[in-house]
Amino acid sequence: MASSSANLWALLGLGLAGILIVTRKLKKTVKEDFGAFVQKFQLLPPPPPPPPKAPHPLTGLTFSVSDVYVPQVPFLYAPSGFDIDGFVTGFGNPDWVRTHEAASRTAFVVSALVEGGATCVGKTVVDEMAYSIIGENSHYGAPTNPAAHERIPGGSSSGAAVAVAANLVDFSLGIDTDGGVRVPAGYCGVIGFRPSYGAVSHMGIIPISSSFDTVGKGF
Numbered sequence: 001m002a003s004s005s006a007n008l009w010a011l012l013g014l015g016l017a018g019i020l021i022v023t024r025k026l027k028k029t030v031k032e033d034f035g036a037f038v039q040k041f042q043l044l045p046p047p048p049p050p051p052p053k054a055p056h057p058l059t060g061l062t063f064s065v066s067d068v069y070v071p072q073v074p075f076l077y078a079p080s081g082f083d084i085d086g087f088v089t090g091f092g093n094p095d096w097v098r099t100h101e102a103a104s105r106t107a108f109v110v111s112a113l114v115e116g117g118a119t120c121v122g123k124t125v126v127d128e129m130a131y132s133i134i135g136e137n138s139h140y141g142a143p144t145n146p147a148a149h150e151r152i153p154g155g156s157s158s159g160a161a162v163a164v165a166a167n168l169v170d171f172s173l174g175i176d177t178d179g180g181v182r183v184p185a186g187y188c189g190v191i192g193f194r195p196s197y198g199a200v201s202h203m204g205i206i207p208i209s210s211s212f213d214t215v216g217k218g219f
Contacts, residue, residue: 034166035143036124036159038067038090043110043120056117065110066157066174067092067123068130082173083107084123092128094139109173121169124159130175132156133183147189154187156180161188 033040048055065082067090083089083103090097106114114120125140127133135158136142143162145153153162157174161184164172174181176194185192 030144030149033168034146034162035141036162036166036168037064037122038092038125038140038159039087040122041084041087041120043084043106043114045114045117045119048117056115058113059117061118061170062121063113063118064122064124064160064163064169064172065107065120066126066160066172068126068157068175082110082123084110084120087123090123092126092130092137092140113173118170124157124163124172126159126174127156130156130180133179134158135161135184135187145188147187152187154184156184158184161185161190161192164188164190 045056045059048059065084068082083106085104085106086102088097088100088102110120125135125137125143127135128137128139133155134142135153135155137158143153143159145151146162146165153159157172157176157180160172160174160181163169164185165188174184176182176192182192182194
């Protein structure tokens, strides 16, 4: 009888412990920026032309870029990943940041958007080395999915999708080889767009898979 009573109390204790753990997970602390950003800064567009000329087409819009680096290919000369002049492209890994130099120029696609009137406001979290579609990073944490706080945001460009879903930016850039933009967009309830191959310039982006890579956008 005593043994049965002890077992009952043990089961009740385990049940309560499980409830507490689940409750804590559901009450996940949400950062002000939903944990979407690795680094914040501003790349401001040029002044708009005076009237009667039309303003730049992207005037007033903000965007972010995934902190993606892709290994150098010796015979190609271009900055790697979404490089920003003066900043280290971190590849989702702080050791990578500490051991690599800042970029000396900005990726073409980023420059084109800024020249078009948009303001770049920072780099967003990616899966470490972009090796997953879960969206969690052991160094920077997992960005909080604005659509469902207890769910993963999806990856690899998790921070990009979260930044858009949380209305922190108007759109974000990521790399989509096999779903790196579309998967987190779907998880976070926004549109992830993978353009036709070659429609957006790859200048400034070294390929992971040259026959599949595209510069994708979430909005």
